[in-house]
Amino acid sequence: MTQSGFKSMIPEDIRSSTPSSDRVAQDMLHKRDKIQERVATSSEVEGSGSHANAASGSGRSSKRPSGPDGSVGNGAAARAAGPAASSKQEKPVETHSKNPLKKIFGRSKSHHVDQGKGLVSSNPFLSGNDIRPRMSPKLEGKHRSRGASLLHKDKDKEKEREMGATTNMHVIKSSSAIPSLASHNTNPFLNSANGKIPLESLNIPHRPPTVSQLYHSPSSASATPSSTSLGFYQTEGDSKGENVLPLPLKNPNDFLPESMQQPSVMLTDNFAFVDSGRKTIGEGGSSQVMTVYSLYRRKQVYALKRFKLFKDETPDHFYHRCVTEFIIANKVSNHVNIVKTYYLMKTPSISNGPKRSWAFLMQQCVQDMFHYTVLSGWASKPLDEKWCCFKQIARGIRHMHSLGIAHRDIKLENVLVTDYGALKLTDFGISTYGVEDPEDPTSKRIKIKGYCGSPPHVPPEVMILSEKKKKIIPVPKDKEEYDPFLMDTWALGVLMFNLVCPFALFGEAHKDDSKYRHYVAFHEQFCKHSPHFKKPGVYRSGPGAEHPDFSKLGSVEASRVCLRLMDPDPSTRYTIEDLFNDPWMAKIEMCFDEDEEEPIKVPELRKATSDDDPIPHDIPSTGSSFNDEHWSGTHSTNPFLDFGLKSPKIKSKSMLFIAEEEANRRSASSSVQGSPKVAFTGDPLGTTLPTLDEEKTKDVDDDEKGISSPKAVSQENPIPVSATEPGHILNSSPSVESTQPKELLKKMSTLSLNSNPAYDSNITNDSNNTSKSEPSSAPISRSSSVVSKNSVTAQSNPATLVARKRKKHIFHHHSECGGKPMFSLK
Numbered sequence: 001m002t003q004s005g006f007k008s009m010i011p012e013d014i015r016s017s018t019p020s021s022d023r024v025a026q027d028m029l030h031k032r033d034k035i036q037e038r039v040a041t042s043s044e045v046e047g048s049g050s051h052a053n054a055a056s057g058s059g060r061s062s063k064r065p066s067g068p069d070g071s072v073g074n075g076a077a078a079r080a081a082g083p084a085a086s087s088k089q090e091k092p093v094e095t096h097s098k099n100p101l102k103k104i105f106g107r108s109k110s111h112h113v114d115q116g117k118g119l120v121s122s123n124p125f126l127s128g129n130d131i132r133p134r135m136s137p138k139l140e141g142k143h144r145s146r147g148a149s150l151l152h153k154d155k156d157k158e159k160e161r162e163m164g165a166t167t168n169m170h171v172i173k174s175s176s177a178i179p180s181l182a183s184h185n186t187n188p189f190l191n192s193a194n195g196k197i198p199l200e201s202l203n204i205p206h207r208p209p210t211v212s213q214l215y216h217s218p219s220s221a222s223a224t225p226s227s228t229s230l231g232f233y234q235t236e237g238d239s240k241g242e243n244v245l246p247l248p249l250k251n252p253n254d255f256l257p258e259s260m261q262q263p264s265v266m267l268t269d270n271f272a273f274v275d276s277g278r279k280t281i282g283e284g285g286s287s288q289v290m291t292v293y294s295l296y297r298r299k300q301v302y303a304l305k306r307f308k309l310f311k312d313e314t315p316d317h318f319y320h321r322c323v324t325e326f327i328i329a330n331k332v333s334n335h336v337n338i339v340k341t342y343y344l345m346k347t348p349s350i351s352n353g354p355k356r357s358w359a360f361l362m363q364q365c366v367q368d369m370f371h372y373t374v375l376s377g378w379a380s381k382p383l384d385e386k387w388c389c390f391k392q393i394a395r396g397i398r399h400m401h402s403l404g405i406a407h408r409d410i411k412l413e414n415v416l417v418t419d420y421g422a423l424k425l426t427d428f429g430i431s432t433y434g435v436e437d438p439e440d441p442t443s444k445r446i447k448i449k450g451y452c453g454s455p456p457h458v459p460p461e462v463m464i465l466s467e468k469k470k471k472i473i474p475v476p477k478d479k480e481e482y483d484p485f486l487m488d489t490w491a492l493g494v495l496m497f498n499l500v501c502p503f504a505l506f507g508e509a510h511k512d513d514s515k516y517r518h519y520v521a522f523h524e525q526f527c528k529h530s531p532h533f534k535k536p537g538v539y540r541s542g543p544g545a546e547h548p549d550f551s552k553l554g555s556v557e558a559s560r561v562c563l564r565l566m567d568p569d570p571s572t573r574y575t576i577e578d579l580f581n582d583p584w585m586a587k588i589e590m591c592f593d594e595d596e597e598e599p600i601k602v603p604e605l606r607k608a609t610s611d612d613d614p615i616p617h618d619i620p621s622t623g624s625s626f627n628d629e630h631w632s633g634t635h636s637t638n639p640f641l642d643f644g645l646k647s648p649k650i651k652s653k654s655m656l657f658i659a660e661e662e663a664n665r666r667s668a669s670s671s672v673q674g675s676p677k678v679a680f681t682g683d684p685l686g687t688t689l690p691t692l693d694e695e696k697t698k699d700v701d702d703d704e705k706g707i708s709s710p711k712a713v714s715q716e717n718p719i720p721v722s723a724t725e726p727g728h729i730l731n732s733s734p735s736v737e738s739t740q741p742k743e744l745l746k747k748m749s750t751l752s753l754n755s756n757p758a759y760d761s762n763i764t765n766d767s768n769n770t771s772k773s774e775p776s777s778a779p780i781s782r783s784s785s786v787v788s789k790n791s792v793t794a795q796s797n798p799a800t801l802v803a804r805k806r807k808k809h810i811f812h813h814h815s816e817c818g819g820k821p822m823f824s825l826k
């Protein structure tokens with residue numbers, strides 16, 4: 001089928017965010033004038049000077065223009081405002097609303113906390129010090145506390161108070177089921193006082209560490225928390241929660257292992273923002289995602305995940321947080337079911353837009369799976385298609401596990417869908433190595449301490465480690481550690497169930513959750529009646545009519561798999577290999593083959609700036625580098641991956657060609673330099689970018705001269721002289737825009753919002769109230785519809801789908817804890 005035929009299957013609202021669509025490029029061009037205007041205006045408003053800018057960060061936030069959902073420019077503000085606004089609109093709906101959008105099962109909350117201290121392994125980064133704190137804003141409104149206990153046991157109390165307070169806030173402000181649930185709530189932690197949790201700061205290495213050093217060396221400064229406040233976990237949801245990194249921004253290469261050094265680290269050397277970076281395509285607790293395009297191929301668009309510096313987070317802490325996530329994200333990228341993360345880059349501040357920071361340059365996708373599963377037509381999709389999705393996700397997990405890495409936050413929200421129908425795992429913020437030697441995936445597996453994750457995707461053996469739960473039931477010494485890989489398979493079981501049933505079986509896998517107790521009782525009962533059910537290599541039937549919900553999985557084989565994955569006992573739970581050995585898995589027909597080439601193109605890095613030479617210089621095209629090696633598969637085969645269509649002829653670019661092209665570009669650039677020079681107004685040298693194109697020039701803020709202008713960027717230039725430009729230069733032929741229509745997306749495209757009767761029933765709760773909720777399926781409220789005052793409108797109007805999606809990211813899947821294992825063996 002032709003590309004246009006394929007595109008027509010994607011709803012208009014989704015198409016508009018489709019990465020490789022012409023619309024994006026056209027949109028960019030059409031908005032050029034507008035952008036120019038805006039930048040000019042904002043430059044005036046903002047004034048110049050980075051210090052002023054940093055100091056007035058919050059003020060800037062409030063000035064940001066809102067997107068269609070009212071939150072794009074200022075997600076935190078929207079979060080803060082959302083609950084209040086939503087309470088107005090959603091109170092009347094409560095739990096019996098006929099509006100299915102109020103009742104669709106909700107996004108999970110992530111508890112990014114490692115609260116343990118020390119591992120079985122001697123690896124300090126998997127231990128108590130192995131904390132990657134993380135914010136939990138999406139559902140929690142303004143705050144989320146961090147796992148202070150990971151660092152300071154004596155701070156546990158304070159932390160819990162904070163968690164309780166945060167939870168309370170969340171329950172009240174963001175759940176549609178709040179009114180009814182709140183009255184039954186007896187959670188003693190919901191009314192705790194607020195507490196401030198101190199966090200030790202980090203020592204950042206001055207030289208790039210090796211991966212092993214990053215994760216194993218006790219002396220690795222990069223991962224050693226010292227004494228800094230954890231307050232940034234608690235303030236992210238606040239509109240003023242994001243701080244600005246001090247100038248000069250550090251160079252990612254100073255933090256990356258040698259094997260991962262990048263030939264260019266400044267985003268604007270090779271890319272420019274679509275819509276001047278003011279339009280986000282997604283927002284998470286710790287990041288904003290927007291679209292950028294290649295300066296050499298405007299139709300080549302990528303997702304830029306820009307990380308936020310949380311209030312009170314030290315820059316060093318931030319840098320390490322980003323680099324550890326990047327290392328894993330990049331390492332696991334080379335699989336069709338994992339989103340491709342290419343580079344870690346410095347990004348400039350943009351007037352009335354994002355602030356200077358670090359960001360991942362990633363493959364751009366269309367939507368996350370959660371989005372699709374709440375569409376009205378999803379329930380009626382054939383099970384075959386759902387199992388195909390399931391298998392793709394499982395393959396992504398298998399790939400990660402084969403590299404010795406556990407994801408630890410598997411859920412539908414963290415699965416992205418591409419416009420060519422591939423499903424991809426994303427968000428490796430709490431991923432961790434589960435092996436002794438990160439560079440040897442076959443090395444001994446280790447267990448991990450500390451709570452993290454997103455209930456109900458958090459397995460019982462991890463759930464008990466939550467500070468809240470530890471208060472209820474103390475954890476015996478021998479239960480303080482868990483296998484992170486089995487955490488993933490449990491979560492995969494929950495996800496599998498949710499692909500078919502739009503509600504949660506229980507809120508939290510903990511005994512204080514009555515629905516979970518029901519589930520465990522059923523599981524035990526079933527195994528009792530089928531004694532060989534858990535026997536390795538034996539494949540007994542799973543529950544059928546015995547269970548009203550598992551019977552919806554369509555076959556006793558599927559229910560077997562689901563039950564084996566969601567085995568409360570980790571010692572008998574399916575591993576990912578067990579899953580793939582199950583005959584039911586083998587029978588699943590794939591809608592996207594594992595070895596199928598993807599119609600994507602590795603972003604080109606042709607230019608780099610440095611301290612010594614602020615004018616972008618060509619990146620040598622020979623030699624070997626991390627990227628050559630890492631992306632060799634893509635480069636060495638067909639980088640344009642035309643997906644079964646005839647491949648375009650790929651011509652390598654000679655240096656002469658590049659030089660000519662650059663000359664042309666410069667002359668084109670100079671021709672537009674007569675236009676208002678709005679960018680770099682704060683450039684102390686009064687320079688403009690001689691080689692950047694118009695759009696790029698407009699994108700950059702004055703105060704960022706140190707970052708964005710060639711001269712400013714030149715703070716640090718550790719770009720190795722021998723650095724090579726992997727296949728980037730070779731990839732200069734026209735981008736392949738055509739994508740073959742995939743059945744999956746084709747059918748997804750026919751889905752519409754808001755008319756799925758399945759979502760009308762049983763949607764109530766919030767995980768904090770699960771102990772009071774009643775049996776059968778324990779549905780959870782759809783947090784985004786509750787929090788966002790705009791979400792109701794957005795949800796009921798397919799045309800606003802994308803806007804709604806952006807909104808929802810603000811609210812989904814984070815919790816009060818938010819502590820992310822900062823240095824978890826990455």
Ligand SMILES: Nc1ncnc2c1ncn2[C@@H]1O[C@H](COP(=O)(O)OP(=O)(O)OP(=O)(O)O)[C@@H](O)[C@H]1O
Pocket residue numbers: 110134137138281282283284285286287288289303305339362363364365366367368413414416426427429809812813814
């Ligand atoms: N490559 C991408 N293409 C398209 N959209 C993306 C991409 N990466 C992320 N998004 C969107 O942005 C949202 C936020 O991304 P992500 O979950 O990675 O951020 P995060 O800050 O790590 O989230 P959190 O910390 O809250 O879990 C995603 O839910 C997704 O919808």
